[in-house]
Amino acid sequence: xxxYGIVVGTSVGFWARKRKRLVASKEEHIMxxxxxxxxxxxxxxxxxxxxxxxxxxxxxxxxxxxxxDDKSFEDLKGFIGEEDYENALKSxxxxxxxxxxxxxxxxYDVASDMVNKFRAQLPGDAVAEFGMLENIYTExxxxxxxxxx
Numbered sequence: 001x002x003x004y005g006i007v008v009g010t011s012v013g014f015w016a017r018k019r020k021r022l023v024a025s026k027e028e029h030i031m032x033x034x035x036x037x038x039x040x041x042x043x044x045x046x047x048x049x050x051x052x053x054x055x056x057x058x059x060x061x062x063x064x065x066x067x068x069d070d071k072s073f074e075d076l077k078g079f080i081g082e083e084d085y086e087n088a089l090k091s092x093x094x095x096x097x098x099x100x101x102x103x104x105x106x107x108y109d110v111a112s113d114m115v116n117k118f119r120a121q122l123p124g125d126a127v128a129e130f131g132m133l134e135n136i137y138t139e140x141x142x143x144x145x146x147x148x149x
Contacts, residue, residue, distance in 0.1 A: 034147045035061070035064060035143065035144055035147035035148050036050070036057070036060070036061075036064075038143045038146075038147050039064075039103070039104070039140070039143055039144070042139065042140065042143055043105060043106055044102075044103045044104050044105060044106075044140070045103040045105045046103050047103075048103055049101065049102050049103025050103075052101060052103075060102075061148075063101070063102060064102060064144055064148065065144070065148055067098065067102060067140075067141075067144060068141065068144055068145065068148070070094075070095075070098055072091050072092075072094040072095040072098065073091075073095055073134075073137050075087070075091040076088055076091035076092050076095060076130075077130075077134075079091055080127055080130055083123075085118060085123040085126075088118065088123075088126070089115065089118040089119065092111050092114045092115055092118065092126075092133075093111075093115050095107070095111045095137075096108055096111035096112050096114075096115055099111055104136075104140055106136045107133070107136045107137055107140060110129055110132050110133045110136060111133060113126075113129055114126045114129050114130070114133065117129070
């Protein structure tokens with residue numbers, strides 16, 4: 001009897017945990033759908049990005065979440081303030097790659113222009129575009145932050 005009670009109790013516990021994971025997974029899916037939709041509404045090319053991730057929405061969402069921890073933008077801001085244009089180029093180039101892979105088209109376009117201007121030894125022209133880059137970055141960051149747990 002006692003062993004049977006343990007098995008049943010374990011079984012009930014197993015199903016309760018499984019249900020909890022399923023509910024959490026469903027909530028994550030809804031939040032993921034929300035962030036992808038919100039980014040698409042902003043003008044990001046989420047469909048092409050999702051194709052780059054082989055249609056694996058969870059993988060795409062994982063990298064969208066990682067965008068919140070990426071330090072390229074903050075590094076870029078610091079390097080521009082220090083007039084360290086060599087490292088600013090490296091940071092904006094990284095930001096360009098990340099934004100391109102995630103389908104953040106507007107951010108990619110401005111970062112790409114900045115990379116080209118830094119490479120052409122026109123740091124003043126590149127820095128002049130930082131304000132636009134900052135506005136787009138801030139908007140994308142906010143969209144992700146508001147829609148991801």
